[in-house]
Amino acid sequence: xxxxxxxxCGTRYDPMDNPACGTCPLGSGCRLACCPACGYTTVDPAGxxxxxxxxxxxxxxxxxxxxxxxxxxxxxxxxxQPGRRVRVLNLARLPQGKRRRLEALGLAVxxxxxxxxxAPVTVVQAGHAQLALAGELSSLIDVEPGPEE
Amino acid sequence: MASCHTTSEPDPIGGLGGAGSGLLALIGQPNVGKxxxxxxxxxxxxxxxxxxxxxxxxxxxxxxxxxxxxxxxTPGLVSLPSISEDERVTAQVLLREPLRAIVQVGxxxxxxxxxxxxxxxxxxxxxxxxxxxxxxxxxxxxxEVDYAALEHWLGVPVVPTQAVRGEGVSDVVAAVNKARSxxxxxxxxPVVEKAVADLAGLVPPGPMAARALAVLWxxxxxxxxxxxxxxxxxxxxxxxxxIRAEAxxxxxxPLEDIILHARLAFAERLTGVVSRDTGGSxxxxxxxxxxxxxxPIWGLAILALVMLGMFGFVGVFGAGTLVGWLEGGLFGGLIxxxxxxxxxxxxxSSWIIDLLVGPYGLWTMGMTYAxxxxxxxxxxxxxxxxxxxDSGYVPRLSVLTNRWFERMGLNGKAVLPMVLGLGxxxxxxxxxxxxxxxxxxxxxILLLALAVPxxxxxxxxxxxxxxxxAGAVAVWGLVVLGVMLAVGWLSSRLMPGSPSxxxxxxxxxxxxxxxxxxxxxxxxxxxxxxxxxxxFLLGSLAVFxxxxxxxxxxxxxAGRPVVEGWLGLPPQATTALVLGFFRRDFGAAxxxxxxxxxxxxxLQVLVAMxxxxxxxxxxxxxxxxxxxxxxxxxxxxxxxxxxxAIAVGGGLRVILLxxxxxx
Numbered sequence: 001x002x003x004x005x006x007x008x009c010g011t012r013y014d015p016m017d018n019p020a021c022g023t024c025p026l027g028s029g030c031r032l033a034c035c036p037a038c039g040y041t042t043v044d045p046a047g048x049x050x051x052x053x054x055x056x057x058x059x060x061x062x063x064x065x066x067x068x069x070x071x072x073x074x075x076x077x078x079x080x081q082p083g084r085r086v087r088v089l090n091l092a093r094l095p096q097g098k099r100r101r102l103e104a105l106g107l108a109v110x111x112x113x114x115x116x117x118x119a120p121v122t123v124v125q126a127g128h129a130q131l132a133l134a135g136e137l138s139s140l141i142d143v144e145p146g147p148e149e
Numbered sequence: 150m151a152s153c154h155t156t157s158e159p160d161p162i163g164g165l166g167g168a169g170s171g172l173l174a175l176i177g178q179p180n181v182g183k184x185x186x187x188x189x190x191x192x193x194x195x196x197x198x199x200x201x202x203x204x205x206x207x208x209x210x211x212x213x214x215x216x217x218x219x220x221x222x223t224p225g226l227v228s229l230p231s232i233s234e235d236e237r238v239t240a241q242v243l244l245r246e247p248l249r250a251i252v253q254v255g256x257x258x259x260x261x262x263x264x265x266x267x268x269x270x271x272x273x274x275x276x277x278x279x280x281x282x283x284x285x286x287x288x289x290x291x292x293e294v295d296y297a298a299l300e301h302w303l304g305v306p307v308v309p310t311q312a313v314r315g316e317g318v319s320d321v322v323a324a325v326n327k328a329r330s331x332x333x334x335x336x337x338x339p340v341v342e343k344a345v346a347d348l349a350g351l352v353p354p355g356p357m358a359a360r361a362l363a364v365l366w367x368x369x370x371x372x373x374x375x376x377x378x379x380x381x382x383x384x385x386x387x388x389x390x391x392i393r394a395e396a397x398x399x400x401x402x403p404l405e406d407i408i409l410h411a412r413l414a415f416a417e418r419l420t421g422v423v424s425r426d427t428g429g430s431x432x433x434x435x436x437x438x439x440x441x442x443x444x445p446i447w448g449l450a451i452l453a454l455v456m457l458g459m460f461g462f463v464g465v466f467g468a469g470t471l472v473g474w475l476e477g478g479l480f481g482g483l484i485x486x487x488x489x490x491x492x493x494x495x496x497x498s499s500w501i502i503d504l505l506v507g508p509y510g511l512w513t514m515g516m517t518y519a520x521x522x523x524x525x526x527x528x529x530x531x532x533x534x535x536x537x538x539d540s541g542y543v544p545r546l547s548v549l550t551n552r553w554f555e556r557m558g559l560n561g562k563a564v565l566p567m568v569l570g571l572g573x574x575x576x577x578x579x580x581x582x583x584x585x586x587x588x589x590x591x592x593x594i595l596l597l598a599l600a601v602p603x604x605x606x607x608x609x610x611x612x613x614x615x616x617x618x619a620g621a622v623a624v625w626g627l628v629v630l631g632v633m634l635a636v637g638w639l640s641s642r643l644m645p646g647s648p649s650x651x652x653x654x655x656x657x658x659x660x661x662x663x664x665x666x667x668x669x670x671x672x673x674x675x676x677x678x679x680x681x682x683x684x685f686l687l688g689s690l691a692v693f694x695x696x697x698x699x700x701x702x703x704x705x706x707a708g709r710p711v712v713e714g715w716l717g718l719p720p721q722a723t724t725a726l727v728l729g730f731f732r733r734d735f736g737a738a739x740x741x742x743x744x745x746x747x748x749x750x751x752l753q754v755l756v757a758m759x760x761x762x763x764x765x766x767x768x769x770x771x772x773x774x775x776x777x778x779x780x781x782x783x784x785x786x787x788x789x790x791x792x793x794a795i796a797v798g799g800g801l802r803v804i805l806l807x808x809x810x811x812x
Contacts, residue, residue: 097232098652100409104228105654106262108413119445121551121561121651128258128290132443132548134560134650 004044006035015044078122078139080115085146087112093140107131112146171249172219173212173325174242174275178266179225180656181256182282184208185312185665187222190322214322218249224582229269230370230405234582240365240372243273247356250276250325257287257294257309260424264416267303268335274358276328277305280321284309286657291427299423305331313662333360335415341367341407344396351389353380367393368405439658442545452549455542459533464615467529468608476521485513500697509696509724515689518738519682524674526608531673532666534571539661539669543568544653551651557634558641559584560651563593570601574766577601578773588646591782594774595640599790600633602762606734609741610758616744617751624805628759632797684767688728688735695727715799718757719748729761736761752805760798765790 004015015033033044080086088111091099107113107126116130117123122138124131133141175183175190191210212218223242224235231240253270255263263281270277281294300307306324310317337345348363355362355376365373366389378386397404441447489506496502506513537543543565551561562584570577574597581590581597602610614621641648695701705712705723712723721743729736740757743749749757765771765787774783 096403098650100405101227101232101652103409103413104262104265106259116440117443120443120448121548123443123548123655127261128292129262130439130655132544132561132651132653132655134551134555134652136650137652 004033006040006042075142075144076139077115077124077133077141077143078118078135080118080143082115082117085112085114086143087146088141089144090142091140093142094137098137102131105129105131107141113143171217172221172246174221174223174246174248174251175254176223176226176239176243176251176266176270177254178227178256178259178262180654181225181254181263182310182312183222183225183254186252186254186280186282186310186318186321187220188665188668189312189315189318191220212322221246226266228266228409229365230368231372233585237372240370244355244357244362244372244376248273248275250278250328252278252280252321252325254280254282254310254312257281257284258290258292260292260294261416261420264419265412268412268415269361271303271305271331272333272335272358272361272364274330274361275356276325277331278321278324278328279303279305279307280310280312280317281307282310282312284317285311292424293427294424299419302419302423303331303334313665335411337364337408337411340396340399341404341411344392344404347392348389351381351385351392352377355380364408367396368408369403435658435660439541439545439655442542442658443548443655445549448545448549452546455537459530460611462533463526463529463608464611467526468612471525471529472522472608472612475525476517480517480521485517488512503697504690504693507693509689509693511686511689511693514692515686516682518735519685522609522738522741523734524677527677528670528674530571530608531670534568535666535669536661537568539659539666541656541658544655545658547651547653548655553634555648556641557596557637558592558644558648559589559637560648562651562653563589563596566593566597567601570597571603571607574598574601574603574770578770578777581777585649586646588644589648591778592637592640592644594778595786595789596633596637598765598770598774598786599636599763599793600629601766602629603734603766606737606762606766609734609737610762613737613741613744613754614758617754621751621755624755624801625758625762628797628801629762632763632793636793685735692724692728701727711795711799715795715802716756716760717799717802718753719743721748722753722757725757726761729764733761733764733766735767736764752802752810755805756798756802759801760794763790763794763797 004013006013013033013036018034018036019032033042034040035042075089077086077088088107088109091102091107091109094102102108105126106129107124111126114125115122116125118135122133122135124133124138173190175187177183187208187210190212192213208222209219212220221242223239226236226239229236229240231237251270251273253263253267255266257263260281263279267277267279279299281296284294287294294309296307296309306328308317308320308324310321312318336342344367345360345363348366349359352359352362352366357365362373362377366377377389381389393404400407438451442451485506489502492502492506503510505511508514546568547561547564549561550564554561554563557563563581565583566577566580569580577597578594581593584590584593610625611622614625692701695704701724704727705720708723708726709720712718712726713720716722722740725736725739725743727736728739737758740749740754740761744754771783771787774786
């Protein structure tokens with residue numbers, strides 16, 4: 001998920017790393033984020049499907065393009081459009097166990113992969129293997145465009 | 150490189166035992182054809198499936214060619230240190246079993262990945278044979294492997310195989326007979342090599358070579374650590390920890406990563422030397438279909454078609470046509486009247502008649518339910534389910550349903566036990582081992598026990614509800630699915646921890662091999678006959694005895710407030726609900742009989758079906774839950790499930806009555 005700006009103090013932070021309501025027993029599915037600088041709690045529009053549909057419907061392509069551009073700079077696999085070939089740059093942000101498993105399955109740093117789908121999960125072709133990864137994992141894999149991109 | 154490998158002494162702690170003249174372990178990554186090769190080597194009707202998780206237990210059987218040689222089929226192992234429970238089982242086999250040889254089964258399409266695992270096995274000390282399987286698929290993709298060169302570089306026999314067709318299997322047997330202990334091939338950085346050598350001098354002798362054990366322990370493998378702690382005094386363990394800390398101090402990245410990358414580099418180099426990609430045709434239609442099967446829209450359309458096909462084959466043909474012939478024609482029209490008359494002429498009117506052909510008779514209830522009602526349904530279901538498994542569709546279903554399962558605190562992998570649960574919840578409970586955390590396994594077992602009807606029960610339920618109306622089928626489906634989602638959602642929030650994100654390999658979509666499909670169906674039917682039929686007979690006997698001693702009447706009386714008052718069912722339904730404690734489908738079959746006699750209204754049928762669907766599946770599945778999760782969790786699950794089933798059933802009745810349904 002992309003970073004967001006705090007509407008109160010303007011600090012840029014990752015809502016995934018800063019969930020609100022840490023003490024609430026029902027908090028694990030909560031979409032509220034808490035600004036690490038000022039403590040202001042707000043909702044992250046990027047995490048809302050309804051907000052996504054709305055912005056596509058009213059703001060359309062320009063916003064979406066801007067969003068994709070922002071994600072492309074960050075270079076995570078989740079943001080790559082299906083059909084594109086990319087090179088794996090970094091797996092270090094993945095949990096250790098998952099990273100080692102992916103490397104053993106053939107998705108290693110330097111490897112060229114093709115993105116086959118981004119919904120319902122990310123599906124990539126790595127060599128002759130097809131691997132399905134939850135968005136939560138593919139957003140932690142840094143990639144760069146392949147030679148032909 | 151020093152090795153103090155000993156092969157002759159069995160492990161004093163643990164181990165599987167029964168070695169005979171030797172043990173041959175089949176080891177390989179998931180979905181490479183280990184179970185198919187196991188069947189070819191042993192003739193055993195083991196499960197052979199296209200998704201990870203089928204071989205969740207270590208299967209063993211004597212070799213066809215050498216009855217003294219025991220063959221072990223291990224769960225899939227991607228890499229070490231082990232991550233899942235499956236992998237820990239395979240690590241235990243390597244640690245504890247004195248193996249005569251290891252046959253590594255590898256997928257020819259994924260040579261680098263295969264050789265990565267080979268690098269571990271070459272260190273184990275036991276003779277190794279590499280069976281490169283699925284050579285036909287590799288050829289289709291244009292992959293050429295120089296087997297002679299590979300054999301030369303590895304120093305172990307390499308045999309190309311197509312296990313599903315039996316090709317190359319005799320060569321594997323011949324190779325095992327001449328295989329010798331290999332030399333480890335991966336050389337680690339000097340600091341790691343020194344630590345490995347120091348540790349190898351400290352570890353006690355065992356089935357696994359000292360070098361392999363040292364490397365495994367350096368990589369933080371939990372099974373190796375446990376094995377060593379059981380055998381080494383604390384001072385020696387402390388010395389080992391010092392050596393590891395010393396080596397770790399030299400590197401910024403964890404030692405396990407240094408070791409992993411050395412193995413990956415070895416596999417990469419060797420793959421480049423012995424294989425080349427000439428660019429083949431790919432899997433064509435299968436590949437395209439595979440992509441459509443995970444598409445958010447087309448995938449759902451394909452799923453709907455698959456469900457429709459299964460309903461037609463199992464629900465209409467199995468539960469309708471075949472059951473009609475067997476129950477109405479063969480048993481109801483011929484066998485049961487003939488047997489009743491025959492026994493009457495022999496015994497006159499004695500209790501034996503009642504025991505065998507009375508209302509709760511072993512034959513008229515137990516065998517008739519098992520053979521005439523349930524057998525046709527499970528046969529058609531097992532066939533249809535086998536096609537799904539072997540075609541590679543089930544992992545795609547995991548992808549498609551991932552979001553739903555995430556809402557229940559699981560990930561899409563949980564669809565495997567859930568779909569398998571439609572075949573048999575007992576087997577599916579075992580398959581929850583493929584899930585990564587204890588929390589996910591407990592959650593999946595709860596949902597399986599609560600809301601996943603097995604094929605036999607599903608067929609009976611569909612048959613009964615189809616006779617009421619399509620609306621009744623829809624209400625039943627919505628209530629059961631709703632309860633499953635609600636319980637899953639709530640439990641996932643109350644249980645500490647979070648779901649692990651989905652990571653899954655999608656095997657190519659392929660046409661199932663019909664011989665294997667039939668063999669697998671036969672194996673499952675044999676299981677059904679051995680496990681389920683005795684339970685049916687036991688259930689019939691229990692109900693017969695309860696009836697004869699008057700206890701059944703007391704139960705019916707005691708259960709009246711719940712069965713008649715709250716659920717609004719006829720008093721005879723109590724017997725069916727008692728049967729439901731043995732197996733849900735046994736109870737459902739009892740309700741089926743009541744409906745056929747016109748003793749239940751449409752509303753009562755619907756309420757009874759919802760209630761019994763939410764019961765615990767059967768005695769066998771309860772025992773399996775005990776085995777997997779222990780008594781405490783089992784009792785807690787049962788204490789939750791039974792009252793919930795009754796509450797939901799009665800609540801549904803109240804709601805439907807207030808809506809004027811069935812009035």
